[in-house]
Amino acid sequence: MELSIHQKKRIKHAVIFAALLLFVIVWLLPVFGAFLTSIRTMDDIMNNGFWSLPEEITFSNFATAWSDGNLNTYLKNSFIITIPSLIGTLSLSSLVGFALAKYKFKGNMFIYLMFVAGMLIPFQILLIPVFRLSNYLGIYNNYWGLIMIHTVFQMGFCSFFLRNYMITIPEELSEAARIDGASEFKIFYKIYLPLSLPALAALGTLQFTWIFNDYIWALVLLRDDKFKPVTAGLATLKGNFITSWSVLVAGAILATIPTIVVFIFLQKYFIRGLTMGSGK
Amino acid sequence: MKRKYIPWAFLAVPLSLYSIWVIGPTIYTIYLSLTDWDGITAPEFQGIDNYLKLFNDPIFYTSLVNNVKWLVIFMAIPVAVGLFLAILLSKEIKWARGYKAAIYSPMILAPVVIGLIWSWIYQPQGGLLNNTLTYIGLEGLTRGWLSNPNTALYAIIGAAVWRHTGYVMLLFLSGLTAISPTVIEASKIDGASAWQRFRYILLPLLKPTTVIVIVITMIQSLRAFDFVSMMTRGGPFNTTNVLAHYMYTEAFKNYNMGYGASIAVVLFAIMFIFIVIYLRQIRKGELE
Amino acid sequence: MNFKNFSLITITLVMVMALSFSAAAQDTLVVNTYTSDPAPRKAMQELVAQYEEMNPDVEVELNITAHEDFKQAIRVWLTSDNPPDVFSWFAGNRAGYFVDRGLVMDISDVWEEENFYEKFPKAFQSISVYDDKAYFLPHNYYWWSVFYRESIFEEYGLEEPETWDEFLEVGETLKANGITPFAIGTKFRWTAAAFFDYFNMRINGAEFHKELMAGNIPFTDERVADVFEKWKYLIENDYFVENAAAYSWQEGLRFLSNGDAAMYLMGQFILDATSEEVAQDLNFFRFPIIDEDVPVAEDLPTDGFMIPAKAPHPELAKDFIAFLGSVEGQRLFAEDLGRLVTNKDMDAEVYDDLTNKGRKMIDETDELAQFYDRDMDPELADKTMDSLMAFWYAPEDYRNIMEQMEAHRQNFIND
Numbered sequence: 001m002e003l004s005i006h007q008k009k010r011i012k013h014a015v016i017f018a019a020l021l022l023f024v025i026v027w028l029l030p031v032f033g034a035f036l037t038s039i040r041t042m043d044d045i046m047n048n049g050f051w052s053l054p055e056e057i058t059f060s061n062f063a064t065a066w067s068d069g070n071l072n073t074y075l076k077n078s079f080i081i082t083i084p085s086l087i088g089t090l091s092l093s094s095l096v097g098f099a100l101a102k103y104k105f106k107g108n109m110f111i112y113l114m115f116v117a118g119m120l121i122p123f124q125i126l127l128i129p130v131f132r133l134s135n136y137l138g139i140y141n142n143y144w145g146l147i148m149i150h151t152v153f154q155m156g157f158c159s160f161f162l163r164n165y166m167i168t169i170p171e172e173l174s175e176a177a178r179i180d181g182a183s184e185f186k187i188f189y190k191i192y193l194p195l196s197l198p199a200l201a202a203l204g205t206l207q208f209t210w211i212f213n214d215y216i217w218a219l220v221l222l223r224d225d226k227f228k229p230v231t232a233g234l235a236t237l238k239g240n241f242i243t244s245w246s247v248l249v250a251g252a253i254l255a256t257i258p259t260i261v262v263f264i265f266l267q268k269y270f271i272r273g274l275t276m277g278s279g280k
Numbered sequence: 281m282k283r284k285y286i287p288w289a290f291l292a293v294p295l296s297l298y299s300i301w302v303i304g305p306t307i308y309t310i311y312l313s314l315t316d317w318d319g320i321t322a323p324e325f326q327g328i329d330n331y332l333k334l335f336n337d338p339i340f341y342t343s344l345v346n347n348v349k350w351l352v353i354f355m356a357i358p359v360a361v362g363l364f365l366a367i368l369l370s371k372e373i374k375w376a377r378g379y380k381a382a383i384y385s386p387m388i389l390a391p392v393v394i395g396l397i398w399s400w401i402y403q404p405q406g407g408l409l410n411n412t413l414t415y416i417g418l419e420g421l422t423r424g425w426l427s428n429p430n431t432a433l434y435a436i437i438g439a440a441v442w443r444h445t446g447y448v449m450l451l452f453l454s455g456l457t458a459i460s461p462t463v464i465e466a467s468k469i470d471g472a473s474a475w476q477r478f479r480y481i482l483l484p485l486l487k488p489t490t491v492i493v494i495v496i497t498m499i500q501s502l503r504a505f506d507f508v509s510m511m512t513r514g515g516p517f518n519t520t521n522v523l524a525h526y527m528y529t530e531a532f533k534n535y536n537m538g539y540g541a542s543i544a545v546v547l548f549a550i551m552f553i554f555i556v557i558y559l560r561q562i563r564k565g566e567l568e
Numbered sequence: 569m570n571f572k573n574f575s576l577i578t579i580t581l582v583m584v585m586a587l588s589f590s591a592a593a594q595d596t597l598v599v600n601t602y603t604s605d606p607a608p609r610k611a612m613q614e615l616v617a618q619y620e621e622m623n624p625d626v627e628v629e630l631n632i633t634a635h636e637d638f639k640q641a642i643r644v645w646l647t648s649d650n651p652p653d654v655f656s657w658f659a660g661n662r663a664g665y666f667v668d669r670g671l672v673m674d675i676s677d678v679w680e681e682e683n684f685y686e687k688f689p690k691a692f693q694s695i696s697v698y699d700d701k702a703y704f705l706p707h708n709y710y711w712w713s714v715f716y717r718e719s720i721f722e723e724y725g726l727e728e729p730e731t732w733d734e735f736l737e738v739g740e741t742l743k744a745n746g747i748t749p750f751a752i753g754t755k756f757r758w759t760a761a762a763f764f765d766y767f768n769m770r771i772n773g774a775e776f777h778k779e780l781m782a783g784n785i786p787f788t789d790e791r792v793a794d795v796f797e798k799w800k801y802l803i804e805n806d807y808f809v810e811n812a813a814a815y816s817w818q819e820g821l822r823f824l825s826n827g828d829a830a831m832y833l834m835g836q837f838i839l840d841a842t843s844e845e846v847a848q849d850l851n852f853f854r855f856p857i858i859d860e861d862v863p864v865a866e867d868l869p870t871d872g873f874m875i876p877a878k879a880p881h882p883e884l885a886k887d888f889i890a891f892l893g894s895v896e897g898q899r900l901f902a903e904d905l906g907r908l909v910t911n912k913d914m915d916a917e918v919y920d921d922l923t924n925k926g927r928k929m930i931d932e933t934d935e936l937a938q939f940y941d942r943d944m945d946p947e948l949a950d951k952t953m954d955s956l957m958a959f960w961y962a963p964e965d966y967r968n969i970m971e972q973m974e975a976h977r978q979n980f981i982n983d
Contacts, residue, residue: 068606099287118298140648429961
């Protein structure tokens with residue numbers, strides 16, 4: 001039986017589709033496991049194991065995580081910390097990216113590598129020096145301590161990213177603007193920034209996730225529970241001896257909702273995204 | 281404003297903040313690596329003693345080797361699979377959006393949860409992996425994945441690959457959408473095979489994205505910490521330890537901040553060398 | 569917008585930020601604890617509420633941090649300019665560590681005023697008083713023993729063993745009936761260290777054990793070999809569940825809960841982790857006596873509170889400490905948590921049967937230790953616990969392991 005090209009194509013598509021579906025189902029098993037854990041009781045898990053069908057389905061873990069994990073306060077804190085940090089780091093990094101991408105000057109490569117180096121530093125080792133710095137500046141145990149470190153620390157990666165993006169924006173655009181009498185800053189603000197929007201959206205999504213999910217800086221730079229972001233708050237659900245996994249996982253799932261929302265919202269810029277070649 | 285000062289005007293604020301919050305503490309860390317410090321009393325200057333101790337430390341070498349293994353596996357699997365998935369899903373396939381989200385989802389889950397779930401997958405009794413192997417008749421392959429020194433590291437890397445692949449896929453997807461479809465169409469008409477299209481047209485056009493992917497993958501593998509901390513804490517008896525985790529334990533649990541700092545400096549130096557060499561190559565390409 | 573305006577706005581923003589730094593010292597009492605386990609957390613919250621009721625003009629801010637994280641955070645807090653007023657901590661080497669570095673406030677005046685020297689059993693003084701000054705307030709403690717499923721023991725006609733030989737008989741019977749004697753999860757190592765503690769205390773006595781923990785005796789001592797020999801016997805004769813290192817202690821509990829195993833060497837908090845039905849089915853016996861001539865010792869980890877040297881409100885803090893040492897300040901932990909508390913005046917009816925059995929066991933104990941990683945210097949404990957895990961993996965190799973541990977000790981004493 002000779003198959004027409006059209007039929008062959010359809011079979012090919014069907015096979016790919018099936019393989020992909022199977023792959024994704026297996027891929028999602030751990031995520032499924034997380035959901036499974038969050039809707040059962042600890043006793044159930046202790047008696048029957050983690051991969052068994054639940055005896056009883058309950059949503060009380062989410063409620064418990066919300067109240068015991070103080071999630072409304074902590075979520076609010078997470079936003080208070082993440083949004084300014086995000087704005088701060090994106091603004092400052094675009095300044096850096098622009099300067100490094102557009103201007104040839106002595107020290108360009110050196111500064112570029114300095115920001116690259118910043119990406120590489122195992123941040124754990126900065127914990128104590130930055131703690132002392134924050135203590136000294138009076139921003140210990142304070143939102144600003146966290147906002148400053150997140151803003152500045154993320155500048156390494158963001159500057160690297162944006163510099164590499166902006167370098168693909170053609171010179172002709174700025175030349176034309178300069179001829180028209182625009183100042184350098186206007187070129188940055190009115191040409192490069194808008195053209196970089198997809199990259200900024202992509203970065204924004206990634207950075208939101210990283211900053212929102214941070215927890216070690218919160219641990220080191222905060223003393224009081226009332227400032228804690230949601231990740232540190234969740235960690236408090238871990239006992240020394242006993243952890244209620246179902247509550248912990250339920251809380252963690254609740255805490256991912258903002259990240260998911262941001263992802264979905266920015267996805268259309270993001271996936272369409274990163275037009276590395278904006279000279280299309 | 282004079283032309284040559286302009287870039288500095290842009291850099292002034294970011295650079296100063298960066299110097300205070302990142303460069304300054306880094307230099308302080310380098311200084312700390314030359315001292316013996318418990319984090320509370322005054323640091324005691326010790327010269328390069330910490331480094332000498334480091335080069336005689338078997339745990340250091342085990343951790344280093346583990347990082348290298350991590351790097352090799354990360355370069356091979358998530359990068360290749362991520363690229364493959366990105367190419368596949370950039371086409372018009374039913375539910376492509378759903379698949380993309382599904383594959384990226386591990387990135388959104390908190391590390392503590394990922395560590396927990398994967399530990400349960402790997403459990404010798406009642407764990408998903410062993411249960412499945414037994415179910416399909418491969419009971420002989422079951423073992424304590426995380427408790428056996430021979431398999432533990434690979435088990436952890438497996439979980440990390442699961443997470444990293446989505447990230448790579450996403451980056452490549454973005455890069456792919458930038459490629460003008462007309463170029464691809466033209467090459468198809470010219471009679472190029474799928475492989476030729478891939479190798480001679482797609483890959484070169486993807487170069488900027490590939491740079492970022494490789495840099496990020498290097499960083500993630502050399503800086504690996506979360507999974508080791510969640511799943512084995514470096515055990516069984518240090519066989520899964522990696523440099524970032526070892527540094528953390530020494531500095532924060534054993535109160536050897538000076539020694540921890542020296543591990544950090546070495547880790548930093550390794551990463552820096554790798555990446556600078558790579559980026560210099562790229563920059564040469566850019567200038568040509 | 570041009571560059572000038574942009575920078576003006578930026579500078580203004582920065583200045584506004586600078587001015588909005590808070591850090592005003594309020595008149596509240598800040599208490600930081602590590603009581604993150606579900607039951608103690610609740611108890612601590614209620615305790616604080618109770619104190620606030622008794623002292624309406626005082627506001628207490630309670631901050632609870634996960635146990636592991638607390639151990640790092642506390643070092644940051646104690647060296648900051650703004651430490652908490654009161655913090656929870658463990659007795660033993662870890663408390664001494666901060667005392668030695670002058671980071672803790674002397675609370676001898678509180679001890680004297682409240683007469684804690686009389687109200688707490690003498691044993692607790694040795695862990696609270698350094699150089700004749702009291703720094704630590706011991707609050708509650710729990711005992712360690714071998715917990716077992718009564719129903720399983722009944723089914724096979726087993727009785728609580730008292731000697732090692734009786735214990736081995738119990739073990740053999742269980743094995744013959746397809747039941748693993750010990751459930752255990754050694755992923756985080758301390759459950760294995762418990763066995764080292766107990767074998768050492770039973771075979772060599774508490775004195776030797778304490779000296780060893782302090783790093784004063786070489787690990788290559790023959791008496792340490794005896795410990796490994798006994799332990800090796802259990803490992804090689806299938807007394808433990810397979811692949812113990814793959815499970816956290818809590819995950820290992822599953823084997824006890826579903827009846828695959830019959831016993832667990834564990835602290836009394838095991839009752840908080842099991843389901844109601846299993847908890848009802850649990851009883852315990854003292855870790856069997858190996859050598860009748862050796863004075864009996866037990867691990868008795870004690871939790872308490874201290875005041876940082878730089879506490880912002882020392883008077884309030886001391887008052888809170890006084891409350892914590894009183895019967896009222898300990899009742900919640902005794903009643904609701906079933907923990908043992910340090911104030912002797914606590915009425916005995918507060919404790920349930922099992923806890924009273926535990927109290928009796930402690931009363932009949934000659935000496936007390938805190939626990940491997942609370943008695944030993946943290947770094948030495950970390951390195952030697954890795955060695956214990958290596959031993960578990962290859963028990964026949966214990967002579968090498970002892971050398972390893974001794975090498976660590978050498979590093980420790982030479983630092």
